[in-house]
Amino acid sequence: MNLSIIIPLLNEEESLQELHKWIVAVMKANNYSYEVIFIDDGSTDSSWSIIEQLSAENLNVKGIRFLRNFGKSQALHAGFAKALGDVVITMDADLQDNPEEIPDLYTMIINQNFDLVSGWKKKRYDSVFAKNLPSKLFNWAARKTSGVQLNDFNCGLKAYKNAVVKNIEVSGEMHRYIPVLAKNSGFGKIGEKVVKHQARKYGETKFGMDRFVNGFLDLITIWFLSRFGKRPMHLFGALGSIMFIIGFLSAGFIGFMKLYKLYHGLPYDLVTNNPWFYISLATMVIGTQLFLAGFLGEIILRTKNNEERYKISNEVNLNN
Known part of the structure; x- marks a missing residue:
């Protein structure tokens, strides 16, 4: 089979039939063998009924329905x-x-041997202040943090080799960072193509400003996971060691000053009156906690089980 087209959706009843007709026209014009997989992420409108109707009319259309809204990554x-x-x-x-x-996009994967090609909506029809400017800031931060040089991480239109999607774990809200996940999994040939952006024809966007806040938090998470996800003790152990060194040096300084004053017959205060005592105590406690965090991370990494991250209520035309 040439193509699998995966379309996650939430309450898009107005657009599904038009989108299906458009896709089928492109597939026939290029003589592709294909499947279209609609994933209904807990829609409350008639989206699933339309998917069932389309799947009955066209056996290349397949559908997955979640019990509730679990998110685009799932x-x-x-x-x-x-x-x-x-x-x-x-x-x-x-x-x-x-x-x-x-x-x-298909040609770039097959003929140019890209592992992944991401769309770039260079000319957008979104609100400048609501989406364009935050998106530019977000993409800049993602490039600097991840090292993946893409202009539009958020573009939903992407193409992948089948091996890529079978070897990456997309969870939480990490769908924005699939190119980074692919790079971290060893699929380093990542391309970009300028694509047309259409103005929304039906309904309203399902994304608000909160997605950019969540996006930056996810960016920090994926940076941490890419560098220390398989060796958390390397980070927490190093930080814990630094804290211990500061604590021991502070304690040594207190002890040295007390012995010095005793030796020279000078008056001295109680140890607890010395601010360095509290610095020493705090840093050693923090160091211990960081070491424990590292140990717990290593234990969790070695004992974790794959959790079911979503529940499927219905499927159509899916036998694999």
Whole structure:
């Protein structure tokens, strides 16, 4: 199979039939064998009924329905697990991603041997202050932190080799950082393509300003996981050692000063009256806590079990 097209969605009943018709036209024009996997992330409108209708009319259409809203990362994870195509395309369901970009993305994966190609919505139709400026700041921080030189981490239109989606773990809200996850997994040939951005035709955006706050927090998380996720003791142990050194030096300074004053017959205060006593005590306690955090991290890493991160209530046309 040439293509798997994965489309996570939440309450997009108005756009699904039009999007399906558009995708099918592109697939037929290019003679692709394909599957379209819709993942209904807990919609409360008639989205699932439309997916069932489309799947009955077109056996290439498949659907996964979550019991409730679990988030885009979980939806992509479920779609990746089911994808059969040599090339996997992800796109949003709101008609802002243009299916006519798919052939070029496919060609870049197959002919130019990219592991992943990310879309870049260079010209956007979003509000400048609500999305454009925060997005530019977010993308700048993501480039500096991750080392992946993409202009638009948030673009939902991306293409992957099948091996990439089968070897990365997308959880939490990490869908923004799939290129970083791919790089950390050893898939280093990452490209970018300018794609058309369509103005939203139906409904309202499901994302608010809070996604950028969460995005920066996730960026810190993925930086930590990429550098210390498999060796947490390297970070916490190093910080704990620094705290211990400061604590012992402070305690040594207190002891030295007391002995010095005793030797020379000078008056001295109680140890607890010396501010260095509290510095020493605090840093040694912090050092102990950091060491414990490192040990706990190592234990959790070695004993963790894969948790079920979402619940599926229905599937259509999925037998694998």
